Amino acid sequence: MKKESLLRVDRVIGNNVILAQSDTQGMEYVLMGKGIGFGIKSGELLAEDDKRIEKRFRLDDPKQMKHYHAMMEEADPEVIRITEAILADIEERFGGPLNNKVYYSLPSHIQFVLYRLQNGMEIVNPFLQETKLWFPAEYEAAGRAAAKIQETFGVDLPEDEIGFLTYHVHSALTNVAAWELAKFSNVVTELVERIEALQGIAISRDSMDYRRLVTDLRYTVERISQGKHMANPLLPELRKKFKGDFALAQDLSALIAERLGTEVPDEEVGYIAIELYRFFQGLDQHHPV
Incomplete structure (x- = not known):
């Protein structure tokens, strides 16, 4: 038996x-x-x-389980309770099982946020506008999570924090960790600033052209980070016809490689060149290709 x-x-x-x-x-x-x-x-x-x-x-990593134990030792029971409520809401609204690691990362994040607010520390999110653009459904869910936290602990969560909670919502639905999403956002911001510096232009953060550009760049950065490269049959033509955009794409690719610690294949450089060409075509100024 x-x-x-x-x-x-x-x-x-x-x-x-x-x-x-x-x-x-x-x-x-x-x-x-x-x-x-x-x-x-x-x-x-x-x-x-x-x-x-x-x-x-x-948690397959023993270190993560050890951190989970330590976090549970210090966590306010109300943080655990509100985390359960938030994750139940996410699972109900989006369906499907959640990424297991969010059960560790989210209560840890909430605990830290409460500490910062209770000690008068400012919460600043430089990627808030882009986060709302990239993850509208997750941002809405993060707003509901913020309301639960505010009601439970009597604190006022700034909109910047809702942006950070959005990363955790997206992480719960995917295998991309919240810290990776923040890193991708930071890389995209640096790429836009590099474009402005090298081209001598100021890109309006409210324009539709900017929104398309940063969305394209984010998908590219995430794809490169995960090693999910795509074949680019237009690569030879891009090198010849769009020399200026391709040269700029090479410069941006070097920055991506440095920040992510990985090589950027020529095929991806070609896709970045296409993204740049589309972006510059939308601007009301001459841009040599």
Whole structure:
């Protein structure tokens, strides 16, 4: 007769979250479910198929699990509760399972934000405008999350913080970490500033041309970071016909390579040249190709 697999409770985080370890595999899990932590104590056993377990996940990196433990030691139980409510709202509205790592990153972020606000530290988001443009649905969800945080803790979250929460919403729906999204945004900002400096122009941040440019650049930067390169059959023609745009694209690619720590293939340089050509064609000024 096959022995029933059991989970030993390591720690009760709250009424809906506990840490447990498999008695056969030795793996540590975060278990979530309505009322799963109510009335249970460390050391008690749960069946693997306990009906109260609605979600389970484990952080594969031991360092991440160690940080998760440390964060849980210090976290306000209300932070855990409000995190559960926010993630439940995201899952309900967007559907599908969420990225497991958000269960660690979001409460940690909320805890830090509360610390900053309670100590009078300013929250500034230089990428707010672009974030609202790139992730409108996630920004709306982040606004609902901010409202929950404000109501629970009696704080006033600035719009800049809603922008940062947007990254965590997007991260919950994808495999892209919030810190990576911030890095991509920073790289795009640097690229626009490099274009302005090299071309001697000032790009209006309110223009449709700017919105298209930064959106194209963000997808390019993210694609390069993830190594998802695409073939570019127009590359030879781009080198010949659009020499100015291609040269500028090479300069921007060098910046991307430096910031991301990866090589930028010529095919991607070609796509950046196309993005630049389209952008400059939209400007009301002469631009030599």
